[in-house]
Amino acid sequence: MILKIDNYLKRSTASSKLVVFRICFGLMMLYSMLRFWSKGWIETVYLEPKFHFKYYGFEWVQSLGSHTYLLFIICILCAFLITIGLWYRLSILLFFLCFTYIELIEKTTYLNHYYFISILSFLLVFLPANKCFSMDVFFRKKQYKEIPQWTVDAIKLLMVIVYFYAGLAKINSDWLFKALPLKIWMPSKYDIPLIGETLLQQEWVHYAMSWGGMLYDLSIPFLLIYRKTRLFGFAMVVFFHVFTAVLFPIGMFPYIMIVSALIFFEGETHDKIVTLLKKIIQPFRSLLGISSIENVNHFNYKRPKWILWTLAIFFAIQMVAPFRYVLYPSELFWAEEGYRFSWRVMLVEKIGYTNFKVVNKTSGSSFYVRNGHFLTDLQIKQKSFQPDMILEYAHYLGDHFKSQGHKNIGIYAESYVSLNGRSNQQFIDPEIDLLMQKESFKHKQWIKPFKDEIKGF
Amino acid sequence: MIKKIFLLGIIITSLFIGCSDDSDPSNNNDNNGNSGSNTTTPVSLRSQVLVNWADNFIIPNYQSLSNKLFNLQTSVSNFCSNPDQLGLEEVRENWLQAYKSWQYVEMFNIGPAQQFYYHYKMNTYPANTNGIEAFIESGDFSNLNNPSPPNNASQGFPAMDYMLFGIAQNDSFIINLYDDLDLNYNQYLLDITDRMVSNTDNVLTEWDSYRDSFLASTENNATSSINKMTNDFIYYYEKGFRANKIGIPIGVFSNGNNFPSKFEAYHKQDVSGILGLEAFDAIKAFFNGNDNPSLKHLIDAAAIGDLTNLSSEINEQFDDAYTEFQGLNVNFVEQLQMSPGQLNSIYDEIQAGTVLLKTEMLSVLQIATDYVDADGD
Numbered sequence: 001m002i003l004k005i006d007n008y009l010k011r012s013t014a015s016s017k018l019v020v021f022r023i024c025f026g027l028m029m030l031y032s033m034l035r036f037w038s039k040g041w042i043e044t045v046y047l048e049p050k051f052h053f054k055y056y057g058f059e060w061v062q063s064l065g066s067h068t069y070l071l072f073i074i075c076i077l078c079a080f081l082i083t084i085g086l087w088y089r090l091s092i093l094l095f096f097l098c099f100t101y102i103e104l105i106e107k108t109t110y111l112n113h114y115y116f117i118s119i120l121s122f123l124l125v126f127l128p129a130n131k132c133f134s135m136d137v138f139f140r141k142k143q144y145k146e147i148p149q150w151t152v153d154a155i156k157l158l159m160v161i162v163y164f165y166a167g168l169a170k171i172n173s174d175w176l177f178k179a180l181p182l183k184i185w186m187p188s189k190y191d192i193p194l195i196g197e198t199l200l201q202q203e204w205v206h207y208a209m210s211w212g213g214m215l216y217d218l219s220i221p222f223l224l225i226y227r228k229t230r231l232f233g234f235a236m237v238v239f240f241h242v243f244t245a246v247l248f249p250i251g252m253f254p255y256i257m258i259v260s261a262l263i264f265f266e267g268e269t270h271d272k273i274v275t276l277l278k279k280i281i282q283p284f285r286s287l288l289g290i291s292s293i294e295n296v297n298h299f300n301y302k303r304p305k306w307i308l309w310t311l312a313i314f315f316a317i318q319m320v321a322p323f324r325y326v327l328y329p330s331e332l333f334w335a336e337e338g339y340r341f342s343w344r345v346m347l348v349e350k351i352g353y354t355n356f357k358v359v360n361k362t363s364g365s366s367f368y369v370r371n372g373h374f375l376t377d378l379q380i381k382q383k384s385f386q387p388d389m390i391l392e393y394a395h396y397l398g399d400h401f402k403s404q405g406h407k408n409i410g411i412y413a414e415s416y417v418s419l420n421g422r423s424n425q426q427f428i429d430p431e432i433d434l435l436m437q438k439e440s441f442k443h444k445q446w447i448k449p450f451k452d453e454i455k456g457f
Numbered sequence: 458m459i460k461k462i463f464l465l466g467i468i469i470t471s472l473f474i475g476c477s478d479d480s481d482p483s484n485n486n487d488n489n490g491n492s493g494s495n496t497t498t499p500v501s502l503r504s505q506v507l508v509n510w511a512d513n514f515i516i517p518n519y520q521s522l523s524n525k526l527f528n529l530q531t532s533v534s535n536f537c538s539n540p541d542q543l544g545l546e547e548v549r550e551n552w553l554q555a556y557k558s559w560q561y562v563e564m565f566n567i568g569p570a571q572q573f574y575y576h577y578k579m580n581t582y583p584a585n586t587n588g589i590e591a592f593i594e595s596g597d598f599s600n601l602n603n604p605s606p607p608n609n610a611s612q613g614f615p616a617m618d619y620m621l622f623g624i625a626q627n628d629s630f631i632i633n634l635y636d637d638l639d640l641n642y643n644q645y646l647l648d649i650t651d652r653m654v655s656n657t658d659n660v661l662t663e664w665d666s667y668r669d670s671f672l673a674s675t676e677n678n679a680t681s682s683i684n685k686m687t688n689d690f691i692y693y694y695e696k697g698f699r700a701n702k703i704g705i706p707i708g709v710f711s712n713g714n715n716f717p718s719k720f721e722a723y724h725k726q727d728v729s730g731i732l733g734l735e736a737f738d739a740i741k742a743f744f745n746g747n748d749n750p751s752l753k754h755l756i757d758a759a760a761i762g763d764l765t766n767l768s769s770e771i772n773e774q775f776d777d778a779y780t781e782f783q784g785l786n787v788n789f790v791e792q793l794q795m796s797p798g799q800l801n802s803i804y805d806e807i808q809a810g811t812v813l814l815k816t817e818m819l820s821v822l823q824i825a826t827d828y829v830d831a832d833g834d
Contacts, residue, residue: 178762187759188823190499191676197498353815360712367712368704406712416812423763424816 009308011149012298014267015131016274018152019085022129023277024259026083029095029117032252033076042068045109046102049376051396053107053389056439061104068105074098085134089125096121107389108382112345113253116162123158123314126307127151131299133274141292144299154311155263158318160221165322165343167217172347172456174333176214179206180420181349189247216240224264237261248346328443334419334450336386337443352385352427354415356394358401359433361408369397385417385427387447394434411435425451502750502758503675503683509749510686511668514742518561519661525555526654533650537643540635542628549621553728555653556614560735564693564743567685568671569663574604575656578612582701583719584619585610593641598648612649615722620646623724677823684824687752691814694740699807702733707793707800715797717790730787737782741775752818760821767821771813778806 036042046068054061064071075098081091100118103109128151130136131144174180186200186209199205216236223233241254262269278285301307325338332339333348359366371380374397383389394411401409410433418424425448428434432446497505529551536544559580566576578601588611592598601612610616624642625631634642674682700710701721708715720729745753753768760767781803786792792800 180762183761184759184820185823187499188677191678197500201499349820351816351820353812358712365712368709370710416816418764418816418820421762421764421820424812 009148009150009304012146013149013152014270015128015144015147015299016133016270017263017265017267018127018129018147018155019131019133020270020273021155021260021263022085022088022124022134023083024262025120025124026079026081028252028256028259029079029099030076030083032117032256033072033079035252037072037076042072044376045106045378049106049379051374051379051393052105053379053383053392055104055107056388056441058104061101063105068102071098071102075102085130085136086139088130088134088136092121092124092129096125108379110340111253112341112343113250113256115341116253117256119314119318120155120158123154123311126311127154128299128301133278137293138288142294142296144296146297147299148301148304150308152263154315155260156225157315159260159263160225161315161318162343163217163221166345167214167219168457169322169342169344169347170210170214170217172454174420174454175210175347175456178420179203179210181347182206182209184349184421186247192246213240224261227266230264234261234264330443330447331450331454333454334417335444335447336388348420350385350417350419352415352417353424354384354390354413354427356397357412357414358397358406359410359412360406361410374400384415387428387444388439390415390428391434391437391439391444394437398435409435419450420454422452497758499758500675502754504672505750506746506752506755507672507675507682507686509746509751510743511664511671513747513749515562515565515567516661516664516668518558518565518739519657519664522555522558522562523654523657523661525551525558526650526657529555530650530654533646537635537647540632540643542632545621545628545632549725552614552617552621553725553731556722556728556732557735559614560732561739563697563736564690564739565686566693567682567689568667569660572663573656573659574609575660577604577606577609578656579653580614580721581606581609582615582618582721583610583716583723584615584623586619586623589616589619589645593645596641596644598645601649601652612652614653616649617646617653618722618724620649621725687822687824690740690743690752691811691819694807694814695811698733698736698740699804699811702729702736703789703800703804703807706789707797707804709801709804715793717793720789720793723790726790727788729789730782730785730792733789734779734782737775737779741772741779744771744775752822756818756821759823764817764821767813767817771810771818774806774810774813778803778810781806 046063047066049063052063075095078091078095078098081087082095096118099121103114103118128144128147131147133143137143170176183203183206186206189200190196192200220233220236220240223229223236238258241258244250245254262273322342325332325342328335328337330337333350356369356371357366358369375383375393383393390413394413398409398411412430412432413428413434414430415427416424417427427448429446429448434446437444437446529548532544532547532551536548562570563576563580570576585607588607592601592611601608620642621631624634634640635646636643638644671682674680677684704710706716706719717723720726721732722728743751745751753772756768756771781799785799785803786795789800
């Protein structure tokens with residue numbers, strides 16, 4: 001066994017695989033960050049709110065105000081440096097730190113694909129993605145033909161986890177046997193040319209898409225891994241992600257997944273891509289006068305053990321964390337305890353309406369909070385159906401009104417949530433003073449139990 | 458290999474586009490048992506809804522308001538040229554008729570109205586009485602053009618409410634103020650009346666050209682008229698109706714401190730309930746569409762599962778609140794003094810409607826919200 005692992009770790013593969021991945025990742029990030037900026041979202045998401053929702057344990061992450069632009073500039077700069085492969089280690093590390101910091105500022109914008117970018121860039125910090133066709137090679141006058149096989153497999157493994165867990169999450173009674181939420185979403189896409197008024201209105205199409213989506217997510221990793229099915233698998237990847245890009249406002253995610261899937265191809269494919277890219281930028285290359293670069297066959301880490309252990313722990317967490325929901329007695333889609341960071345994508349249609357009542361416990365008098373005074377519309381929408389945000393906001397309100405001189409107050413939520421087309425149901429126990437509750441990993445008793453059952457993962 | 462991959466990408470994309478041609482456009486929409494005929498597609502239903510909204514609600518309601526305002530203008534100019542009790546009574550009556558008519562357009566803060574800040578200039582209350590007095594003293598009213606909260610609250614229906622009922626203790630003192638042209642009350646009343654007329658006519662004229670683009674915009678995105686109007690309706694129900702007309706004055710948002718002066722038509726007083734009930738009539742009529750397609754029909758066409766009866770549920774909730782509303786003293790200031798509990802209970806009934814609109818209705822209609830612009834996942 002140990003011998004097997006040892007042998008595996010010694011295997012090597014074309015360094016161009018990670019190089020192509022690096023370039024694609026860099027370009028995608030460059031475009032994503034510029035796109036985010038150009039849409040004015042830095043302003044609306046990070047500068048306008050008076051109050052930011054924080055991840056548990058990361059309350060210390062503060063908004064940098066207008067310096068948030070600096071974080072974006074660093075990310076953009078790093079993305080460019082990653083693309084051309086200059087100071088790769090430093091730029092990917094900086095990118096990971098800045099990008100993750102940005103994400104940690106505000107919880108209401110949580111998206112699985114931002115999380116994916118965060119952990120992927122973390123992984124890339126440890127991988128030799130600059131060993132050929134990079135500015136680092138140009139300056140160090142040394143390029144490597146091959147890198148350890150496991151460095152490429154690490155990225156594949158991450159992608160396998162993303163797809164497979166997303167597929168597992170779709171094995172639930174709402175998704176498969178009620179075609180929910182697709183049955184709610186698809187008819188509203190009536191304005192998509194050709195299929196909007198026709199196919200997307202058909203119930204059988206909703207079922208076909210539900211089952212197809214589940215089977216796709218579960219099988220795509222294997223279709224990509226096996227050489228014989230790879231081209232077909234990649235065709236599926238392109239089809240699926242282009243289709244979702246047409247249907248949903250999911251930004252860059254489909255394109256990031258499509259180019260990421262290239263990692264599964266053989267080294268010769270990547271070599272050809274590199275050759276092609278070299279041709280395209282030939283004028284610059286001759287300007288730089290590329291010459292006298294020493295060719296070395298194998299790249300080996302100086303201290304691989306340390307990195308291998310780090311990655312082993314990283315992947316162990318990735319594989320176990322999505323199952324943490326089993327530790328909670330509540331319905332996962334309802335209470336969302338253990339919901340995030342688990343590749344549960346597009347699974348629920350959830351909409352809530354939550355008002356907060358400030359009660360003077362001495363006099364019994366009370367008033368309602370005008371959420372618009374404190375939150376942006378995006379925050380109001382998100383906080384209305386996520387218990388941790390409801391709690392955090394209640395505490396913020398408590399601090400605010402106490403600082404205004406209100407004494408002995410309690411804060412109560414009147415909250416109604418509709419999940420996957422069910423009638424709305426009271427979400428938070430209205431008798432509970434949220435100021436007496438503390439955030440923790442423990443089950444939140446004050447979430448009203450879901451009056452229905454959703455079976456499955 | 459690379460070429461193959463690229464080629465494949467192109468083939469798939471074109472297949473995806475090509476494939477969708479095969480579907481038979483005649484067999485859609487018959488799987489969710491809606492009340493419309495089988496030929497109603499989502500787009501054609503939305504077209505019908507928009508036509509109904511524009512031609513049976515928005516434009517005629519503005520027209521009707523414009524007519525009422527014309528009557529008001531006539532009586533104001535009669536009164537101002539010869540201020541007497543009879544003239545004052547006539548102005549007051551026409552003001553009330555126009556104000557009632559206004560309740561049927563207040564939810565349509567869309568298109569030209571939005572562009573001209575029309576709604577803010579017509580009905581921002583409570584009236585800015587200090588501002589009004591300052592304008593009158595200066596004799597220069599041109600600043601009323603600039604939309605700002607103090608300027609908006611110095612014109613429109615609330616300002617007239619003050620001008621007709623609040624500027625002096627009794628009618629003869631009021632008439633005296635209009636008699637004395639040096640005091641500018643006379644000119645100010647004429648000026649704000651003219652503004653209401655011309656602002657309304659501007660919006661109405663603009664609708665001639667705006668109508669076509671309004672009707673054409675049936676798609677489901679943040680700026681389509683079908684979505685904007687739906688969002689505006691919900692916003693109006695929650696803010697303009699629920700909060701402004703009842704919630705804020707009775708102190709729902711202010712720790713039990715109530716503000717009777719924030720009721721609509723505070724200076725006249727005994728019509729707040731009448732105006733509120735008109736507004737409620739307008740809300741119910743718009744939701745149900747007066748026998749032509751409207752929100753109710755959009756909901757019925759899309760509702761599935763638990764929510765199949767959603768439109769009836771919403772109507773029942775409206776009716777419950779409406780019935781209770783009818784039992785109120787039309788003078789909300791008195792109502793608040795005598796029995797504030799009734800107003801609180803009305804507020805709760807209306808609020809229950811908000812919950813239905815903002816959770817179940819939004820879930821069924823899948824309206825792209827006009828305010829949240831972000832990627833999903």
